[in-house]
Every structure is written in structure tokens, then in C-alpha cells.
Amino acid sequence: MKVILAPNQAAGDQAAFQVFKQVVDHGAHVLGLATGSTPEGLYRLLRESPLDFSQMISVNLDEYVGIDPDNPQSYHYFMKQHLFNAKPFAHSYLPDGLAADPDAEVKRYDQVVVDNPVDLQLLGIGRDGHIGFNEPGSPFDGGTHRVKLTDSTIEANARFFSSKDEVPREAYTMGIGTILKSREILLMAYGDKKADAIQKMVEGPLTTAVAASALQKADNVVVIVDPAAAAKLRPTSISERL
Numbered sequence: 001m002k003v004i005l006a007p008n009q010a011a012g013d014q015a016a017f018q019v020f021k022q023v024v025d026h027g028a029h030v031l032g033l034a035t036g037s038t039p040e041g042l043y044r045l046l047r048e049s050p051l052d053f054s055q056m057i058s059v060n061l062d063e064y065v066g067i068d069p070d071n072p073q074s075y076h077y078f079m080k081q082h083l084f085n086a087k088p089f090a091h092s093y094l095p096d097g098l099a100a101d102p103d104a105e106v107k108r109y110d111q112v113v114v115d116n117p118v119d120l121q122l123l124g125i126g127r128d129g130h131i132g133f134n135e136p137g138s139p140f141d142g143g144t145h146r147v148k149l150t151d152s153t154i155e156a157n158a159r160f161f162s163s164k165d166e167v168p169r170e171a172y173t174m175g176i177g178t179i180l181k182s183r184e185i186l187l188m189a190y191g192d193k194k195a196d197a198i199q200k201m202v203e204g205p206l207t208t209a210v211a212a213s214a215l216q217k218a219d220n221v222v223v224i225v226d227p228a229a230a231a232k233l234r235p236t237s238i239s240e241r242l
């Protein structure tokens with residue numbers, strides 16, 4: 001795992017943008033994308049850049065269950081607002097939160113990822129170490145599945161809703177096994193609320209109690225952190241300082 005320490009979030013976003021640019025310039029066809037606060041600055045840089053995704057495919061990590069794609073809280077809507085409206089892809093895949101048959105939806109989305117192997121997967125990390133919506137205890141070899149969100153995640157995501165009660169209790173997510181199949185993985189984390197999760201992911205034991213620790217098994221992972229998110233790391237865990 002290559003850990004890059006940026007002096008601040010803006011510098012981290014620039015570094016993440018360079019990773020994306022390089023991968024796209026080298027002919028990547030499929031980008032794996034994430035939602036949440038963390039990638040907002042990166043998406044702004046991508047929107048404002050001359051990069052062209054019109055011949056590429058995007059595959060998102062996850063979507064809430066029971067939410068319409070046009071609902072402003074849906075991950076579909078987030079992606080349109082932050083990237084797709086400005087930079088359309090040839091095709092953008094997300095799980096269908098309104099799928100009538102959840103088992104069929106899980107199978108369909110797993111096949112999407114098999115048919116479109118991800119060249120670069122972007123990840124954020126939850127305070128409890130989740131990646132995608134793989135909460136503590138998720139198996140490292142899991143595929144796409146439907147998941148019940150933990151209290152910690154519901155609480156953290158309540159800021160996007162008018163009240164905690166409105167946060168959906170379930171989501172579809174790519175599994176950790178699916179994520180680990182990506183050719184390259186870029187995980188970004190900013191702020192002191194992520195410091196524990198980053199420490200456990202980078203230095204802690206490989207354990208399903210911390211989903212992100214599975215990334216220790218992959219040799220193609222770049223982590224970009226700001227000083228607050230890196231605060232609990234040993235200096236020797238940092239590979240590069242910007």
C-alpha cells in the first residue's frame with residue numbers, strides 16, 4: 001500500500017486527479033466511482049479538466065435501497081450533479097435502488113462488474129473502516145450484495161438528509177472481493193474523523209472487523225491522506241510526502 005501524505009485537502013485532490021489522468025491517458029476503459037464528501041473536490045477537478053470520458057464506462061460502488069434515481073439523496077443523483085452531467089460516460093452503471101427483485105439485482109450488478117473489469121477504483125473510507133458499504137464483518141471474498149447499514153454509517157450519512165430517520169437502512173454494494181479485483185485502487189481520506197480507520201487499515205491486523213484492512217492484500221493500492229487523517233500513522237507508514 002502506497003500512502004501519500006498531502007499537506008492539505010486541495011493538494012490531495014490534485015494528486016488524486018493526477019492518478020486519474022494518468023490512468024485515462026494510458027487507455028483505461030472502466031472507472032470505478034464512489035460518492036460521499038471525500039471525492040467532491042476530485043470530481044470538480046475532473047469536471048473542469050479537458051479529460052473526455054465519452055468512450056469510457058463508469059461503475060459505481062453502491063446505492064441506497066428504496067430510493068428513486070431522481071431523488072436528490074440517491075447516489076445516481078449525486079453522480080449526475082458532481083460528474084456525469086458535465087462529463088458523460090458512454091455508459092454509467094449503478095445498482096438500481098428500486099429493483100423489484102433484490103436477488104436478481106445483486107446478480108445483475110455482479111455481472112456488470114464481470115463484464116466491465118475496473119481499471120481504477122476510487123474509494124472513500126467510513127469511520128468504522130467500511131469501503132463501499134461493506135460494514136465490519138463483511139467477508140473479504142464477497143461479491144455484490146444487499147447490506148443493512150450500521151448505526152455509525154446511518155449517523156455519518158444523516159448530514160445529507162433532513163433527519164437521521166430519513167437515511168435508508170439498506171444499500172446495495174459491490175463486495176470486498178469485487179473491489180479487490182480492480183487493476184488499481186485509489187483511496188482518499190481527509191479529516192480527523194478518519195484517523196482511526198486509516199491507522200487500522202494501514203497498520204492494523206488483516207481482519208474483517210475493519211473492511212478496509214483487506215486492501216493490505218492488494219499490491220496496487222494508493223492512499224491519499226491529509227495530515228488530520230494521517231495523524232495516527234507511524235511516520236514509517238508514509239511512503240511519500242507532497
Ligand code: F6R
Nearest residue numbers: 034035036037038124125126132
Ligand atoms: C460511497 C461509499 C462510502 C464512502 C464512505 C466515506 O460511495 O462507498 O464507502 O466512501 O462512507 O464517505 P465520506 O466521503 O462522505 O466521508
